[in-house]
Amino acid sequence: MTTSYTDIESLFESRKNNPLFNTSYPISPKDWVEYSVFGELPFEAIKPIAFYVHIPFCEQICSFCEYTRICVPSKEMQFRYIKNLISDIERFIRHYPGIKLYGFDIGGGTPTSLCKEAFSMLLEKYQNIISHIPLTPDFEPSIEATFQTLSDEKISVIANAGISRISLGIQSVVESVVNPLHRQNVDATAMKETIDKIHATKIKKVNLDLMYGLPGQTANTICKDLETISFLNPEQVTVYEFRTNQVGSAFSVNSETFYEQYCLLFDGLIRLGYKSNLGQNTFSKDAGDYGVSSYLRHRMLDGWQYKGFGISAQSMSMNGLSYNIGKNDGSILKRIGFNDSYEPNIYYSLPEQELLAKFIAISGYSGGFSLPIANQIMDGKFVPIYADVLKFLSDKNLITCSGERIQISKEGFRYSGAILSMFYPINNIEAYANYHNLSYLPK
Numbered sequence: 001m002t003t004s005y006t007d008i009e010s011l012f013e014s015r016k017n018n019p020l021f022n023t024s025y026p027i028s029p030k031d032w033v034e035y036s037v038f039g040e041l042p043f044e045a046i047k048p049i050a051f052y053v054h055i056p057f058c059e060q061i062c063s064f065c066e067y068t069r070i071c072v073p074s075k076e077m078q079f080r081y082i083k084n085l086i087s088d089i090e091r092f093i094r095h096y097p098g099i100k101l102y103g104f105d106i107g108g109g110t111p112t113s114l115c116k117e118a119f120s121m122l123l124e125k126y127q128n129i130i131s132h133i134p135l136t137p138d139f140e141p142s143i144e145a146t147f148q149t150l151s152d153e154k155i156s157v158i159a160n161a162g163i164s165r166i167s168l169g170i171q172s173v174v175e176s177v178v179n180p181l182h183r184q185n186v187d188a189t190a191m192k193e194t195i196d197k198i199h200a201t202k203i204k205k206v207n208l209d210l211m212y213g214l215p216g217q218t219a220n221t222i223c224k225d226l227e228t229i230s231f232l233n234p235e236q237v238t239v240y241e242f243r244t245n246q247v248g249s250a251f252s253v254n255s256e257t258f259y260e261q262y263c264l265l266f267d268g269l270i271r272l273g274y275k276s277n278l279g280q281n282t283f284s285k286d287a288g289d290y291g292v293s294s295y296l297r298h299r300m301l302d303g304w305q306y307k308g309f310g311i312s313a314q315s316m317s318m319n320g321l322s323y324n325i326g327k328n329d330g331s332i333l334k335r336i337g338f339n340d341s342y343e344p345n346i347y348y349s350l351p352e353q354e355l356l357a358k359f360i361a362i363s364g365y366s367g368g369f370s371l372p373i374a375n376q377i378m379d380g381k382f383v384p385i386y387a388d389v390l391k392f393l394s395d396k397n398l399i400t401c402s403g404e405r406i407q408i409s410k411e412g413f414r415y416s417g418a419i420l421s422m423f424y425p426i427n428n429i430e431a432y433a434n435y436h437n438l439s440y441l442p443k
Helices: 005-015 029-035 075-095 116-132 152-161 175-181 188-199 219-232 255-271 294-302 332-338 352-366 371-377 387-395 412-421 426-435
Strands: 036-038 049-055 101-108 142-145 165-171 205-212 236-241 282-284 306-309 314-317 320-323 346-348 368-370 399-401 405-408
Touching: 005 387, 005 412, 029 036, 049 075, 049 116, 049 294, 075 116, 075 306, 075 332, 101 116, 101 294, 116 152, 152 188, 165 175, 165 188, 165 236, 188 205, 188 219, 205 219, 205 255, 219 255, 236 255, 255 412, 294 352, 352 368, 352 371, 352 412, 368 371, 371 405, 387 399, 405 412
Parallel strands: 049 101, 049 306, 101 142, 142 165, 165 205, 205 236
Antiparallel strands: 036 346, 236 282, 306 314, 314 320, 320 346, 368 405, 399 405
16 A cells, blocks of 8 residues: 555545446456455354345346346246255355354345245245344344335235345336336335335334436436335435446446435435434434344444355355355356356455455445454554555545544545545555556556
8 A cells, every 4th residue: 555645645536536436346356366265265153144145036127236137037947046045055054053143134136026936935944044043132134125026925924034124126216217227116105005014014124225326317306206205204215326337337427416416315314304424325213223234234334244145145254255156147047047056166365455445345335434343354453554544534524533433524425435445455456447448547
């Protein structure tokens, strides 16, 4: 890491308006090829772990989505996928029989796009797992869904399984914004009816996802989205930035527009009674609740280990990181049909600075990161190594520093991706720039 104050300032200036610097790190597993090791990623059996299950099926393929997904295949293919996924989970539990779960999220894709039989099979397995494994006191499982695929029967299955949180994607209620992106939503009245049905069960929390920076979004469309949130009154709201570099779109929005639209959403949600910190993308009506599941909370704030199951799912521990088969691979259907496991045969044994960079990128959704965790990852060397970076960012009022946390300031949020990138290993950033033929790095 360069220690010249002038060089740090020059580097920051070269990055601050570039959308490639966001909470995605690394941009591709290929960036870590030098750290690849044959074998399975080791976990610390004495520490809590979370499970994430990836269901890569959707009824419609939204063009803004960066995740691995395909249109819902045949029932036969769905059953193959779930059976193989369950087999991977059972094999992992046999290998780590003494684990304790701090979270369990089912995401995608759209898990509720599964046929009712495959969906019931998956939730029955979830019930079986948590009935035999110790859970942390704040264990709070979650599942993703869409209003179109969340039938009364599936709501009942989710509630009976003991899952306490459902996250539903809206992105925007304005048709002129979402329809060109190959997405359609049900009307607000239908959404309210579904949420009322969810609240009539044992499911405690509903989260709604919104996006900003989408093509066609304006202050007026965002106001309509906020009016809908007021009408639906979910316990939680999450807002996501449209990341054009992930979807290969020629469309671009400058950082000032992103900032203005986020602030519109932030101010509007705060007026509606939600709690959050500027720069954070999660909002909750409960001041003691960070607005996410326990899996996301501990992963984002505390850097806890997690294990992903299913095609392209990610896993991380203090030993490194791994991606299941299917990451950046279009042959998903072939793998579903003929692979009996989605586990990878390599993982990335990461040095501490790469582990730090990944943690900071994940924690970036909270608008900052934990200083004690950063020091722990760096074996107590975080502040000495990044002292000049911290001084520069503090001098420019881009961050605030406390004994426990580095938080991006209101002024800094315009350039949050560039700020986070100042803590990444410089050699990886240079390699990334060369790979993408970029010219914004100072020579």
